Amino acid sequence: NAGVTQTPKFQVLKTGQSMTLQCAQDMNHEYMSWYRQDPGMGLRLIHYSVGAGITDQGEVPNGYNVSRSTTEDFPLRLLSAAPSQTSVYFCASSYRSGANVLTFGAGSRLTVL
Amino acid sequence: GENVEQHPSTLSVQEGDSAVIKCTYSDSASNYFPWYKQELGKGPQLIIDIRSNVGEKKDQRIAVTLNKTAKHFSLHITETQPEDSAVYFCAASSRSNDMRFGAGTRLTVKP
Numbered sequence: 001n002a003g004v005t006q007t008p009k010f011q012v013l014k015t016g017q018s019m020t021l022q023c024a025q026d027m028n029h030e031y032m033s034w035y036r037q038d039p040g041m042g043l044r045l046i047h048y049s050v051g052a053g054i055t056d057q058g059e060v061p062n063g064y065n066v067s068r069s070t071t072e073d074f075p076l077r078l079l080s081a082a083p084s085q086t087s088v089y090f091c092a093s094s095y096r097s098g099a100n101v102l103t104f105g106a107g108s109r110l111t112v113l
Numbered sequence: 114g115e116n117v118e119q120h121p122s123t124l125s126v127q128e129g130d131s132a133v134i135k136c137t138y139s140d141s142a143s144n145y146f147p148w149y150k151q152e153l154g155k156g157p158q159l160i161i162d163i164r165s166n167v168g169e170k171k172d173q174r175i176a177v178t179l180n181k182t183a184k185h186f187s188l189h190i191t192e193t194q195p196e197d198s199a200v201y202f203c204a205a206s207s208r209s210n211d212m213r214f215g216a217g218t219r220l221t222v223k224p
Contacts, residue, residue, distance in 0.1 A: 041216055042117075042202060043204075044214075045213070048211075059114070059211070059213075098206070099145030099212075101147065101159050101162065102147075102149075102212065104156030104157050104158070106155055106156050107154075
């Protein structure tokens, strides 16, 4: 049972480039989300999805897009990377939306030059 | 929306001592309060959680207390061990889909 799998683990981008962070879970979880982690700021919610075809914005959504075409996958797209998006990104899932235990991936470290 | 504050940001204790981390929240509708442990290079993992209908919960050396009136909750680790060294996050959530995290506490347990 793999849990939540994120790829890539590390990525370096130049300002203005685009890229997609991949997230997949094999637990048949209904709820999936993306967080970014910055020093001294904890984990901040970017976007989330309560099921296939449904997405919504979190606390810091600007500059990011998401889609949820299947239950298993929830990619995060950076359309035009900026240095302010340098961060560690975590995907998390839960069997149901709402106040429930989140299972996190191992993280993707992104550096934007 | 919910705002979660966590203190202290760093905590250093001697092996065998107790460690206490405190969090406050702002939204009285929040009813779920998990604690996550993050080791270096890994994603956060749940270590204990508590719901608003319970005042205290224990799991071996770890306990969490909740004071709904004051809107604060705390993590207590007794008989600390070097392997307890990590970053700890508190969080608060209601029936909404928005779980908010504190800024984290870096705990160092000195042998």
